[in-house]
Amino acid sequence: MSATFDLNERPDYDEVLQKIADYVLTYEITSEEAWNIARYCLMDTLGCGLLALRFPECTKHLGPIVEGTIVPHGARVPGTPYRLDPVKAAWDIGCIVRWLDYNDTWLAAEWGHPSDNLGAILAVADHLSQKRVAEGKEPLTMRTVLEAIIMAHEIQGVLALENSFNRVGLDHVVLVKVASTAVASRLMGADRDQLLSALSHAWVDGQSLRTYRHAPNAGSRKSWAAGDATSRAVRLADIAMRGEMGVPGVLTAPQWGFYDVLFSKTNKDQKLKPEDKRQFSLPQEFGSYVMENILFKISFPAEFHAQTAAEAAVILHPEVKDRLNEINKIVITTHESAIRIISKVGKLANAADRDHCLQYMAAVPLAFGSLTAEHYEDSFHRANPIIDELRDKMEVVEDERYTREYLEPEKRSIANAIQVFFNDGSNTDKIAVEYPIGHRRRRKEGMPLLEEKFVANLATRFPARRCSAIFNLCKEQKTLENTAIQGFVELFVI
Numbered sequence: 001m002s003a004t005f006d007l008n009e010r011p012d013y014d015e016v017l018q019k020i021a022d023y024v025l026t027y028e029i030t031s032e033e034a035w036n037i038a039r040y041c042l043m044d045t046l047g048c049g050l051l052a053l054r055f056p057e058c059t060k061h062l063g064p065i066v067e068g069t070i071v072p073h074g075a076r077v078p079g080t081p082y083r084l085d086p087v088k089a090a091w092d093i094g095c096i097v098r099w100l101d102y103n104d105t106w107l108a109a110e111w112g113h114p115s116d117n118l119g120a121i122l123a124v125a126d127h128l129s130q131k132r133v134a135e136g137k138e139p140l141t142m143r144t145v146l147e148a149i150i151m152a153h154e155i156q157g158v159l160a161l162e163n164s165f166n167r168v169g170l171d172h173v174v175l176v177k178v179a180s181t182a183v184a185s186r187l188m189g190a191d192r193d194q195l196l197s198a199l200s201h202a203w204v205d206g207q208s209l210r211t212y213r214h215a216p217n218a219g220s221r222k223s224w225a226a227g228d229a230t231s232r233a234v235r236l237a238d239i240a241m242r243g244e245m246g247v248p249g250v251l252t253a254p255q256w257g258f259y260d261v262l263f264s265k266t267n268k269d270q271k272l273k274p275e276d277k278r279q280f281s282l283p284q285e286f287g288s289y290v291m292e293n294i295l296f297k298i299s300f301p302a303e304f305h306a307q308t309a310a311e312a313a314v315i316l317h318p319e320v321k322d323r324l325n326e327i328n329k330i331v332i333t334t335h336e337s338a339i340r341i342i343s344k345v346g347k348l349a350n351a352a353d354r355d356h357c358l359q360y361m362a363a364v365p366l367a368f369g370s371l372t373a374e375h376y377e378d379s380f381h382r383a384n385p386i387i388d389e390l391r392d393k394m395e396v397v398e399d400e401r402y403t404r405e406y407l408e409p410e411k412r413s414i415a416n417a418i419q420v421f422f423n424d425g426s427n428t429d430k431i432a433v434e435y436p437i438g439h440r441r442r443r444k445e446g447m448p449l450l451e452e453k454f455v456a457n458l459a460t461r462f463p464a465r466r467c468s469a470i471f472n473l474c475k476e477q478k479t480l481e482n483t484a485i486q487g488f489v490e491l492f493v494i
Contacts, residue, residue, distance in 0.1 A: 013196045014251040016280055017203075020155055021195045023286035024182045029150055034288035036477060038146040041153075043474045044296060044450055045103050045115040046492065047457030050079045051373070052099035054460060061224055062092045073130040075123040078492035079461045086123040090180075090234045094119025094227025100373045101223070101355050102301035104294050104438075106153075107337070107406070107414060110160035111304070112172040114290065117152035119230035120180035121145055122489070124187045124237075129485040139484035146481060148183040150291045155179040157290030162281040166210060166341075168263055173229040174206035180233030188241050197246030201236045203258050204250055215344050218353040252279070293412065296438030298449050300371045305338035306361040308433035309416035313365035315431050316418060320366055324386055326422045330394045332362055333417040333432070335402035343396045351376040362418060363390040405434075414439070451475075466491065 012018075029035065052058045063082050064071075074083035077092045084092065094116055097103055103115045122145065129140040156179040165172055181202040185195045208229075212221040240246070251258045264278045300310045309332060320327070334343075344357040354360045354376040365371045367386050374380060381387065402415040417432035437446045454474070458467040470491050473480055480488075 011249045011252075013200065013246065013248045016251060016282065017196055017199045017248075019282065019286065020178070020182050020199055021192055023155070024151055024186045024195065025192060027151070027286065029147060029288055031288040031292060034150050034291040035146060035481075037291050037294060038149045038153075039474065039477055039480060040296070040447060040450055041104055041115055041149055041291070041294065042118070042142075042146065043454045045097050045118045046078055047454040048100060048102040049093065049096035050461045050492075051102065051457045052096045053079045055099065055373070057220060058096060058099040058223070061095050061227075064088060073127055073134060075127040076489050076493050078122075078489065079494060081494045084123075086127045087231050087234045087238070089123035089127070090119040091224075091227045091231035092119075093122055094230040095224045096227075098226040099223045100301045101303060102297050102373070104296050105304035106157045106160060106290060106294060107304060107412065108157070108161045109164040109407070110166060110172050110175065111337075111341075112156060112160060112175055113226065114153035114156045114176075114179070114294065115149070116173075116176045116226035117156065117180045117183065117230060118149065119227055120184045120233045121148045121152065121187070123230075124184050124234060125485050126489045128187060133484075133486065139486060141481060142483045142485055142488050143481035144187070145485060148187060150288055151186075151286075152179040152183045153290045153294060154286050154288060155182055157294075158282060158284060158286055159280065162283050165263075169210055170206075170262060171208035171210045171213070171225065173208055173225045174203075176226050177206060177229040177233050177236075178202045180230045181236050184234050184237040185240060188237055190237065190241060193246075194240045194243075196248075197244060198237045198240035200246040200248065200250045201239065201244075202233060204247055205232060205236070206258065207262055213356065215346075215353065216349070218356060219350060220352045222352055222356075293440050295414070295436065295440075296446060296450055298438045298446050298453060299436075300361070300365075301355065301373045302361045302371060303342050303356045304436070305335070305342055305414060306358045306416070307436040307438070308414055309334065309338075309358060309362045309418060310365050310371050311433045311436065312416055312418040312431040313362045314369060314371075315433075316420060316428055317366060317369040319428055320420050321369065323422060324367055324390065326424070327390065327393055327420055328423045329421045330362070330366070330390065331419045331421070331430075332358065332394055332396045333399045333402070333419075333430070334358065334396060335406045335415060336398055337403070337406060338416070339396060339398055345391070348381075351378065354381065357391075358396065359391040359394045360387065362394070363387045366390060366418075366420075402434075412439075461494070 071085045075086050075089035133139050156175040181198050185198045211217050342356050342358040348354045364375045405411045405413045413434045415434040419430040421427040435441045
C-alpha cells in the first residue's frame with residue numbers, strides 16, 4: 001500500500017483512499033440481510049437519539065449557533081423543532097444518537113459505533129431531498145439513506161478489523177469521520193476526484209486523542225465526539241465539492257504522513273526504522289459484512305464490553321439481592337479488551353466515568369436487577385452507597401479463551417462471567433454469558449426486543465398515534481425504502 005515519493009513529484013492517491021472511493025461509488029449492495037438489518041439500525045439509532053433528549057446535559061448542546069437563524073431547506077433534528085444547516089444538524093443528530101452509549105457497536109481490533117454516522121447521513125439527505133423537491137425534482141428516498149448506512153458501517157468496520165488505533169493513543173472517531181465523509185460526499189454527488197479529496201482531508205484531521213475516554217480524565221466529551229466527527233465530515237465533503245485540492249499521500253508520505261506520524265512506533269527524533277513502520281491492514285474487500293454482523297445494545301445502555309456482564313448480573317440478582325451485605329467477594333471473568341478499556345477501581349467522577357466502568361455496570365444490576373441510563377446519574381450514585389461497596393469486593397480476571405474468541409471472525413463473542421462468594425463460605429453458580437442478546441447469533445431472540453426498545457423510546461417524545469405511524473412505517477421494508485426522506489423526517493419533528 002506504499003506510494004513512491006520522488007522529490008516534489010505529486011503521487012497518486014493512497015491505495016486505501018482509492019478502495020474506499022471505488023466502494024462508495026460503484027458497489028451494489030445485494031445482501032437482503034444487510035438491507036433488513038440496516039432498517040433495524042435506523043430504528044434503533046433514532047430511538048436512542050430520542051431517549052437522550054430527556055437529559056439536559058445533552059440538549060444544552062443542540063440548536064443553531066446563532067439563535068433565530070433561518071436555514072432554507074434546513075435539515076431537521078429528530079425529536080426537536082430545530083431546522084439547521086447540514087453541518088450543525090449533523091453535530092446535533094450525532095450528539096443525541098451517541099449520548100447514552102445505547103446505539104449499535106462494532107468490536108474488533110478497534111471498537112466503535114458505526115451508527116454514529118447517521119448524523120451526517122440524515123442531515124445531508126434531508127437537506128438535499130427538500131432542495132430537490134423545491135427545484136421540481138423527485139425527492140430522495142429512504143433507500144438512499146439505508147444504502148449510505150450500510151456503506152458507512154462497512155467502511156468504519158472493515159478499517160477496524162485489524163487496525164488498533166487505541167493502541168497508539170488515537171480515538172476511534174477518526175473512523176466515523178472517514179466513513180461519514182465518504183458517504184456524505186457521495187450523497188452530495190461527488191465524482192471520484194472530489195471524493196478522494198474529501199477523504200484525504202478526513203485523514204489529515206484524524207488525530208483525535210482518546211484522553212477523555214479513560215480514567216482519570218473520562219468525561220462527557222465521549223458523548224458528543226461522534227457528533228463533532230460527523231459534522232466535520234459534512235464540512236469536508238462540502239469543501240471538496242467546491243473544488244478544493246486533496247492531499248494524495250496523506251497516509252503514506254514519509255515523515256509527514258499519517259502512518260509515520262501517528263500510526264508507527266516513533267522515537268524522539270522521529271526517525272523510523274523499517275521494522276517500526278506500520279500501515280493499515282485491510283483483511284477483506286468492502287461489502288456488507290459489518291452490517292450483517294453488527295451488535296445491538298438491546299437490554300442495557302452500557303459500554304458493549306460489559307453487556308454480557310450486566311446480563312449475568314441480572315440473572316444473579318434474585319439470588320443475591322437479600323444477601324448483599326453478606327458478600328465476601330465477586331469474581332468477574334472477562335476478556336482482555338474489557339480489562340484494558342473499562343475495568344476501573346476507585347472513585348468514579350461522573351456519569352461518563354460510570355458507564356465505562358465494568359465493575360459499576362455489574363454492581364448495579366446485581367443490587368437492583370436492571371441497568372438504565374438513570375443509574376449512571378450523580379443523584380442515583382450518591383443515594384446508593386451499596387454500589388461502591390460491591391465494587392470494592394470485585395476481582396476482575398481474564399479468561400484466555402474469552403480473549404481469543406472475542407477476535408475470531410466466526411465467533412466475535414463478548415463473554416463475561418460472574419460468581420458471587422459469601423462470608424459463610426457458600427457461593428452462587430458461575431453465570432457465564434458469551435454472546436449478548438444484540439449479537440448476530442441471537443437475532444431471532446433479539447429483534448423483537450429491539451422493536452420494543454424502539455417503541456418505548458418513541459413514546460418518550462411523541463403521542464401514541466404518532467408512535468404507531470412511525471413504527472408501522474419502519475416495520476415494512478419496501479414501504480420504508482420508497483418513502484421520501486423529507487416525509488420520513490417530518491414524522492420526527494416536534
